Amino acid sequence: MNHAAQQGHQLNPYAIALCAAGRWIASRHWVPATGGNFSIRSGQHRALVTASGKDKGELSPQDLLPVSWPEGELLCPGKPSAETALHVRLYQLDDSIKAVLHTHSVQATVFSRLIQAEQHVFSGYEMQKAIRGQLSHDQHCPLAIFDNTQDIPALAAQVARRWPQVQTASALLVRGHGLYVWGQSLEEAKRHLEGWEFLIHCELERIRLTGTL
Template sequence: MQTKAAKQALIDAGRWVSQQGWVPATGGNFSIKTDNGFVVTASGYDKGQLTPEQFLELDQSGTILSGEGKPSAETALHLKLYELQPSSGCILHTHSVAATVLSRFITSDRFEVTGYEMQKSLAGIQSHLDTLSIAIFDNDQDIPALAKRVAEYHQKNPIRHGVLIRGHGLYALGRSVFETRRHIEGLEFLFACELERIKLEGSTK
């Protein structure tokens, strides 16, 4: 994808994600592959009102080629996820209430669901009887250390649709910005359903 088109795609995605309430208080960060490397959001901007000037252009190794401001420290995790899943063309990191709360409620290292028709919104999931699994990692301000843990997990359990960071949010992956947006929407629906199920189970005890 050309750089200009990549920036516009992320501007449109940011406006949509913000309308859902999934990137409050300038939270989140976005990236997309380009013909020359990557385009990433600069740190500290409202993701619902992005402009072309609020992006940085990186080469394949993550070195800044152009743009003002600084990339989020979490850019290193984006680059690691692209390395682990080369078919990915876009990563959108969001901070929804459902993803944040559910990642804290679940004490295991993964979110797993089965039985929901909406699972089929995720690439490769063919039936509601399949089990969808999203890895959960403890939050860490040391992003290289977090990226290392993600890589180690991936060696045994390949990451496909995204990862949850406990108490933080979701990193959704897709082959294109459109697939990533679909993955976010599908996952957020499933997160919300599971939270409602947990509440209902609690109210009947």
Template sequence: MEFNSNITDPRSSLIATARYFYQKGWMVGTAGNLSARLADGSFWITASGKSKGELLLNDFVCITSDGKVKPSSLQIKPSAETVIHQLIYNLFPQSQACYHIHSIESNLVSRFVEGDTLPLPPLEMLKGLGIWQENPSCVIPIFTNHFQVSQIAVDIEKRFALAAPQISALLIRDHGLTVWAGSLETARNYIELLDYIFRYMVAAARLGM
């Protein structure tokens, strides 16, 4: 993935994506969060408590590369999951976007297994996630949904230090899906592709397949 340093203010694109996700039912109420990283390592992230279907330019907080709120953004509170976004950008420095949604299917499939990885079916859609193999064996990591978000970030950092994930995505059980990518467009594609895969898995389970 090539980092696109030409984007100076991604907020309009984030607003459009948030509205789309809201309309899909993936960011109901004030749930979910989106961020986009800038060339200097700082990133814009959605503010806490804002409807993702009605975001404005001033509904974003700018976070420095070391996790501090920039002075210009001190009047609003950043998403509670800012620490996860910061960690993702530190672990995967080529990432430009990190999106987190609360979809029904992502929560359902997180309960399909008791362990900490969820096997994904070998669908064609995996190619869009970078898995180019015949009959691929691909899994997505699952993390416990701790009340303290900082503990989730600690768990992610510990596990990814041992082994990088196969795809740029993770599940938080009973919480939602997080993806990251080298462009805003690719991150949106990842969300759509994984939602398709999860919907397939839920439908297959209902049919007993």
């Protein structure tokens, strides 16, 4: 990358915002080691996605790779996150999605292994209102859960098949792996992430104290 291109990448507001989000998420201990991956839409068929193997708390704009999907074909230089195909599928499923955040918190990972059903319904928590479309603690807020796989295109296809269920929560959980959230802005995606991490933590405590799922 020449100097002018590098400088332009450093000044890219999408890149700057996503790096700042990475530092905030890492400070909450939700992306240990080099786990997790983030992306932000930069055009109708374009996004920036974190490169593979990067510490998410120490991201710089150079650690974000441009990805595009003209006519459904995934194009990306360098080595993007292994889950890039799922990020792209989410953007394709909903044009209003502007950012996708994937984390590996302890509580979400443990919770995902306790729940054997394809979804877990949250209800009774005031914090549900952190999720877009949730107006009351009395509403049912289902979180879809998928089995883990190294075949990301296959996982993306499963998400697409269950999209009406998945879309409601602006999130999904992968067993033994972690949480994906998204939003109509990066700030909304961060709010959804914090809200879901809180709700999952509460359910884990309820299960621990009552011994019931």
